[in-house]
Amino acid sequence: MSTGAAADGGVHDFGCRGGDPAASAVSGRVSGTGEGKVRSLAWNQGTTLLRAWRAGVLPRRKKLLMTNTNAPSSAASLGLLVLRVVVGAIFAAHGAQKIFEYTIPGTIGSFADMGVPLAEIAAPVVAFVELIGGILLILGLLTRPVGIVLAIDMAVALILVHLPAGLWVGDGGYEFVAVLGVAALALALTGAGRFSVDGAVLRGRAPAWLS
Known part of the structure; x- marks a missing residue:
């Protein structure tokens, strides 16, 4: 397998299994799809925490923790x-x-x-x-x-x-x-x-x- 620098500054596969361009393209699309899933998952987790914070769930849990900690x-x-x-x-x-x-x-x-x-x-x-x-x-x-x-x-x-x-x-x-x-x-x-x-x-x- 050989690699090279693309115009956008990234590194992409130019050959796979004997230099098959089609296989290289499929590999790039799969890699891009996996990266997109990771970003989507991180975004969903962040928005979930934000909604919980706005709804008052996180402050209530923090207050409970502080109360238990301060109680002798x-x-x-x-x-x-x-x-x-x-x-x-x-x-x-x-x-x-x-x-x-x-x-x-x-x-x-x-x-x-x-x-x-x-x-x-x-x-x-x-x-x-x-x-x-x-x-x-x-x-x-x-x-x-x-x-x-x-x-x-x-x-x-x-x-x-x-x-x-x-x-x-x-x-x-x-x-x-x-x-x-x-x-x-x-x-x-x-x-x-x-x-x-x-x-x-x-x-x-x-x-x-x-x-």
Whole structure:
């Protein structure tokens, strides 16, 4: 079989089975017909998808997929429950320690010694924020705003008190408050999950940023 360039720039068979021009012509027509079928099939598929999109079928399927994806699974909610309980218990314990063990006057003196501005105001505010915020995290109530407040609390403690001491907590460093702050921020971003007061009571009745 031999080939050659045609005037239109394409390549066509000039010979087939001993150079029979008729056979070559038939082969060209069959090849052209197959190409036409492929183009017709692609066109039909494209128009079908376009009609489905205009009819609203595709957006509905996409919306369903997004809803299923955004809904927390049972495993994810269980993980959030564990995180909330542990982090909330640590915050609540530190708040209770500042109030009942150190007492508010003792906490004020400690804050003043560490150079915290307005220690008379900051000490009781931080103590009650950590106690109440920790309890709310355990319950999974108002998780997003509580997580933001506790993350800010840890960020301020890191910057004002622990950052100059370096990383290690044994030297008074910031590793512990950094972990607590990031955990609180993560809960603020994810919400409480299904196994929470937010999930059982507020979901569907409150703005997403609240629960």
